[in-house]
Amino acid sequence: MESYDVIVCGGGAAGIGAAVGAAQSGARVALLERYGFLGGAATNSQVLSYCGFYQCDARGDRAIGGVGYQVLLELAKLGENIQPHLSELTGNRIILLDPEKLKYALDQVVLSHRVELFLHTTLVDVKKQGSHLEVIDLVGLFQQRSLSGTAFVDATGNGQLAKFVGLPCILNQQEQPLQSMSLPIRLGGLAKYLIIDREAIKVAVELYNRQAVHPIPRQDGGVFMRVPNSNDWLWMIVDLGLNDVQEELVTKAEWLGRKIAHDLVEVLRAEVAGFENCHIVNTGPQIGIRQAWCPEAQYALKREDLQIGRKFDSGIARAAWPMEDHSKPGKPSYHPIGGAGYGLIPLESLSTKIPHLWLAGRTIGADAAAYGSIRVMGTSFATGQAAGVAAALFAQQGEPPQSHQVIADLKAQSALV
Numbered sequence: 553m554e555s556y557d558v559i560v561c562g563g564g565a566a567g568i569g570a571a572v573g574a575a576q577s578g579a580r581v582a583l584l585e586r587y588g589f590l591g592g593a594a595t596n597s598q599v600l601s602y603c604g605f606y607q608c609d610a611r612g613d614r615a616i617g618g619v620g621y622q623v624l625l626e627l628a629k630l631g632e633n634i635q636p637h638l639s640e641l642t643g644n645r646i647i648l649l650d651p652e653k654l655k656y657a658l659d660q661v662v663l664s665h666r667v668e669l670f671l672h673t674t675l676v677d678v679k680k681q682g683s684h685l686e687v688i689d690l691v692g693l694f695q696q697r698s699l700s701g702t703a704f705v706d707a708t709g710n711g712q713l714a715k716f717v718g719l720p721c722i723l724n725q726q727e728q729p730l731q732s733m734s735l736p737i738r739l740g741g742l743a744k745y746l747i748i749d750r751e752a753i754k755v756a757v758e759l760y761n762r763q764a765v766h767p768i769p770r771q772d773g774g775v776f777m778r779v780p781n782s783n784d785w786l787w788m789i790v791d792l793g794l795n796d797v798q799e800e801l802v803t804k805a806e807w808l809g810r811k812i813a814h815d816l817v818e819v820l821r822a823e824v825a826g827f828e829n830c831h832i833v834n835t836g837p838q839i840g841i842r843q844a845w846c847p848e849a850q851y852a853l854k855r856e857d858l859q860i861g862r863k864f865d866s867g868i869a870r871a872a873w874p875m876e877d878h879s880k881p882g883k884p885s886y887h888p889i890g891g892a893g894y895g896l897i898p899l900e901s902l903s904t905k906i907p908h909l910w911l912a913g914r915t916i917g918a919d920a921a922a923y924g925s926i927r928v929m930g931t932s933f934a935t936g937q938a939a940g941v942a943a944a945l946f947a948q949q950g951e952p953p954q955s956h957q958v959i960a961d962l963k964a965q966s967a968l969v
Contacts, residue, residue, distance in 0.1 A: 555700045556582045556668070557947035558940060559688060561675055562707035564592020565602075565929040566913025568662060569619045569936025570705040570943070575665040576965050577944035582699055583667050584690065586674045587837075590658040592709065592913075594929060595651050597840035598736040600779060600786055604873040604930025606636045606645035609893035615872035618967030619661070620933030626657040632780065641775055642886060644874065647930075650780040675708070678716045683906060685717050703943035706847065707912040707936055710797070714847035714915065719904055721845040723797065731842035731924070732881040733802070735790040735809035739817070741829040744783050748776045749824065756823040757789070760816055766808060768816070769882030784833055789816070791881040797844045806839050842878055842914075842927065849917025851900035858922050861891020864898035866955035869934035870968055871895045876924040889925065896969065897926060899955040902939045907952050910939035937967055 558574040560567050563585025571583040593599040605616045605624070614621075624634040630653045636645035662669055672693045679687035679698075687700045706713040711721050723730060753773035761767040774789030790812050792805045813835055820827040856862075858875060872894040874886040889895055901917040902910050911917070913932035918925075926935065941961045945953035962969055 553687070553698050553700055554582070556580050557701070558703050558705065558943040559699055559701035560584065560705045560707055560940065561688070561713045562592070562709060562913070563587070563590040563671075564707065564709060564913060564932065565594070565620070566709075566932040566936035566939070567592070567705070567707035568623070568658060569933040570707050570912050570940030571662060571667045572619045572622070572665045573937035573940030573965060574944040575667050577941050577961050579944035579947055581667045582670060582701070583662065584670045584673045584675065586672070588671050589655045590662065591651070591654055592929065593840055594649055595655055596837055598651070598738060598786065598834070598836060599840055599929070600649040600651060600736070601777065602647040602649060602930050603644070603928035605647055607872040607893040608644045608874055608888070611893060612636065612645055613893065615870040615894050615968060616930045616934050618934065618962065618965050619937045620930055621966070622661055623657060623933070626661050627653060630657060639775070641772065644886070648777060648780050653781070675712055675716065678713070680717065683718065685906065685909060688713070702947040703908045703910070705910050705912050705936070705939045705943050706915050707939070709844065709914050711845035711847040711915050714904070714909070714911065715845060717906060717909060719906060719909070720848040722848070723845065729879045730794045731878040732791045732793050733805055733842065734788060734840045735792070735813060735835050736840065737787045737790065737813045737817070737835055738779065738833040739785045739787055739830050740783070740833040741831045742783060742785060743826055746826050749826075752824045756819050757816070759823060760819045764815065766812055768812070771882070791878065792839070793881045794841070794843070802839065802841065809839055810835055843923065846918070846923070847904065847911055847915055849901050849911055850903045850905070851898055852917040852919050853897060853901050853922040853926060854919050855921035858895045858925055859890045861889055861893065861895045863891070863896045866898040866900060867896025868899045868902070868938035868955065868958055868962060868969055869897045869931065871897050871925045871931055873925045873928045873931060875921050877921070887921070897935060899938065899942065899958055902935060902942065903952065908943070908946055910942050912936040912939040934967060937965065938962060941965070
């Protein structure tokens with residue numbers, strides 16, 4: 553059985569941050585991902601923009617360094633524009649992504665740090681001595697295997713590892729419903745210099761709604777973004793509610809979302825000038841799930857913390873994205889970060905009562921409002937890197953590190969804290 557200092561479950565932004573952060577701290581690292589590529593929601597749900605890298609106030613300062621910024625620099629080597637783009641609808645700063653170049657860039661960043669990468673690999677069980685996690689059981693395309701580890705990071709996005717270990721998990725529904733799911737639609741067959749006529753799109757959506765069994769709640773025409781290096785456009789307008797974390801509900805959302813997308817595009821072709829030859833290039837591969845199980849951390853970041861831009865002494869990452877609320881499908885709202893335009897996420901929001909298990913990305917401790925800020929991919933790179941560093945330090949010294957030790961390593965890795 554192979555043994556590692558740090559095992560990271562999940563190959564999205566948080567998992568990449570954790571794996572590279574741990575490797576840069578000297579750990580032998582295994583990174584597990586169920587798809588055949590890295591990237592998380594950016595590549596498996598077609599969320600082709602990184603949020604959280606830049607503050608969304610008037611200053612617009614960069615909030616994420618370290619591993620996340622290494623990824624941007626790798627994209628720049630491939631000729632990509634890594635300057636922030638102002639969202640047409642919200643004015644927030646995002647980084648637009650070409651999914652294929654992103655996959656390649658992520659491979660290069662991870663493999664250049666000698667992380668041992670296991671793609672097409674799914675966590676199926678764990679082995680413990682009491683509450684102490686020792687071994688994880690995996691299934692791949694061709695074989696089953698087990699890996700032993702000294703420290704672990706749950707970057708699954710759904711708290712899967714934490715649930716296997718027995719850590720209490722909640723759905724964070726006390727204040728508001730779960731965040732809705734989204735199915736971005738990539739449209740082809742459009743003119744190179746097409747200008748989106750938002751009013752015409754709104755009229756077409758209204759026409760669709762009058763005849764639809766499943767109407768679209770979004771009234772603003774949705775978000776349109778040109779996909780870099782192509783004439784395709786990404787259209788984000790299909791939002792579906794999620795009442796519980798059940799495969800049956802997500803399964804229905806997948807096929808229902810595709811039906812809505814198909815019927816919507818037929819209306820666009822018939823009603824909107826310039827869309828006569830448009831077609832769906834792809835959706836997914838899967839619907840974008842914003843929220844699932846939230847494992848219990850030592851501290852849950854609160855709305856009030858971000859409203860004042862609180863700076864914890866144990867802060868290990870900056871939260872700069874507004875508190876984004878998608879609890880009402882099709883009706884997102886944004887609530888700004890106070891203070892200097894960012895708050896600090898404390899190490900305690902990544903730490904659990906299991907001393908060698910850390911949380912990263914959208915699994916970290918946060919109430920429903922703060923969750924809307926910390927879940928985005930830019931911030932997830934940063935919390936992942938901090939979790940990986942903490943896990944590597946645990947592997948070295950046999951006990952949980954102090955926050956000042958983690959912060960020192962993060963600064964040495966060019967993270968912004």
